[in-house]
Amino acid sequence: MGAGLVLLHTCHDFLWNGTWVGAYELQALLLSEYNVSVTIDFTPVLLYQWETILTEGTFPYSPAWPSPSTLNVNMTQCLEAINYTISLYRELAQEGRVEILTVPFYHPLQAIIYDNGWQSDLLAQILMGEEMTEEVFGVRATGAWTPEMAFNMGLVHLYNETGIEFTILDAQAFLPYATVVSGTPSPYGPIIVEDSTGEQVIVLFRDTDLSNAFSFAYFSQSPQVTARELIHYLARIYMQNPGAVIVVALDGENPLIFNPTTGPADLQAIYQVLSEYQVPGS
Template sequence: NFFALNYETQIKPYLRFRELYERRGKPFDLDSKVNRFSARDFLDLQVLFLLANFSEVEKERDDFISGLVAKGRDFSVEEKSQLLRKARALIASVIPLLRKLEEEGKLEISTTPFYHPILPLLLDTDVARLSNPYRPLPAQKFSFPEDAREQVKRALDFVERLLGKRPIGMWPAEGAVSEDAVRLMGDLGVKWIATDEGILERSLESGLRSEGFPARELLRPYEFSGVTVFFRDRVLSDRIGFVYQRMNPEEAVRDFLEYLRALHEAYGGEELVVPVILDGENPWPYYPRGGVDFLRRLYSRIAESSFVDFSFFGDVGAEREVLSRVFPGSWIKQDFSTWIGCEEKNRAWEYLVKVRRELEGRMTPEAYSEVLAAEGSDWFWWYGGDHPSLFAREFDEIFRTHLIAAYRLSGLDHPLFLEKCIREEKFVSFRRYPAGPISPVLDGKVTDYFEWLSAGEIDLTQFYGAEEKHVESLLEALFFGYGDDRFYLRIDSRSSFKDLLEEGYGLRFYLCNPRGEFLISVKGHPGLRAELYRRDEGGFSRLAELEACCEKILELAVPTEHIGDDEQELYLVLEREGEAVERYPLSGFFAIPPRSEIEKEDWVL
């Protein structure tokens, strides 16, 4: 976890941190790599990790912290302890600061349902079918409106207890809304909520942008069932989240204000409401100096502006237009498929509904809290193949631990199915699904656009960057498919694959299927060699030399007489001088569908 930071802005600026990062290499096979580090290394890692997480503001005004930055290495235990004390003191000052700013009228406090659940799914998981009818849903639906109500009530109570004032605004977790969810929040005293402009598009059944320019309908608040609903300007919000980090701060602020000036002029100077909403903590590690320079310029320029002003959501006085419907969905794809609708996510919901029904009327308050915690969205986020993570197994274990604890705290033995992992480490998230047989020419280049068009494709870059927030994978994509009596594989790399081989890299494909376990070894010196091995009692024994060619890409063919054409479980390792450099996926394997499935006439793309 010491390296779970943005490399460019949080590791690279520290010479010692960069040295230790490079010594570790890519984040797999960590049990063996831990021996590369001494006690001195670990002490430096602890201090550098803390320094990288302190804001630039603290580094500017605290001589002790800036002194550690200048020192750079060889820190003492006492220096680490003092830095930890400063970190704890800074964290302890946050709540009093929020209370002070709110009392001074400089801040509006909103909240989110307590354990960050997808509120519409707690009300009824069948709502997911309305926004995406093509996804399979759990065999048993989850529908506990009382839990949804408790999540909202606990959040409001908690903030009131902490800050002395009850919030009137709520950001539903992941911007997830439905008509019933809006009504529920309104019933509990919430006056305004916010979600994404895509929800407004689907609710109005009308496009809201022309060549990227927002329609007037997007630039006003709405009302549904007595609750004011704001819809974020996705373009402007995402520029802060994903674009401005790569720009000079002055240019970024100018772009922000020019966008707003264009709206001001296009609509004749009338009052417009432009909600800018994003995950507040996510973008800043990607900005140089944590975004401090950008934010200072942004706030000062807005304060000087004659056509832009800040407003709290609760103070917006613009007339509300009444919505006749609210389309159910989230700010991600305007549906709920990030949290429900694939095998693993659905299985997690089935675990949850079984536990919730069995414990109905038997839970202690402490046990109920464990169930509510298990309803949080993040567990479901990490299930399935759409968000690969180094910590997927840990997330799975924590989710099931909450459910097991609910039984323990109720004085009951938990059912044994909760001991079974949901996470299978089996990735089936393809960039493109295989659509039929292929017959590529093995010449190390894409000879014809159509030769790999029906192949399956897996994005390999997705496996580096989830935790460490940067992508430096050498390989880009894996293609696969069947044709005649062969199983074809292709690898695309960031540079020429031939150059990788000449630099001493090699590649290993590991396959497991009903016929056994196989290894495909690809090496480049003294010439390209691709060989197939099969595991027996003594290890891997050579079966055959394979046809292969390598130029810009690597292409090879494996006779199905050796490996069959059933479902393949496959992972690959890029190595150099006998040491693994990259593994895809980071753990587990890819599930390659059987030939019979690929060649079905009704295969859906």
């Protein structure tokens, strides 16, 4: 992410309760307000940029702002926002309200790197990502976001070697090629997959329709409509699949960034309705 975009999305995406906030900060603020838990990942290179800004006290070079409307971004405000955002997530993680995943340091397409014989580079990036995530948030991640869900079975060994126990994938793209050891091969439950050497990893599958609704529909419509549609969808799945694990997986900041007027209120409606309708045992 370019320098200007880092600061923009950290401290100046939209007004919320009369104050400029970034997409990352808003999500933490709402998680603190409502009784809901989420799993989230931060690309380690973003965390590195945050740490560099805090260490330097300013950006080490002049950021190129993406549009004239962001020229009024205040650097002091951004420093405060970075500190506040990190402290919020660190607190939520230590309370068990947020589970933080790790990512290979530069968010690479791992399957391509692996297939081109650069396994040592990929191993180093996974370890660097784990270290940066722990340094910033004080937790050791046991799950990994596989960038773009671009996975092949060769990654099972690397995840085992680096202490990664689970990841999230797309069922349509992955299930036909996986050796399932344990669990029902469906989008609504964790399964264990095994590579040719017997090494294993747990996989959760995203609900494609619901994830796409979050990406392309929910954040551009009335918050009341969003809340109603979400609860109806979840109720239908739980009635058809008792005990289902329904996974929403997406680039969580994008719907907010692309819909700065409706997005924040929609995210609030989503967290509020999830807080009100708790599934027993969840």
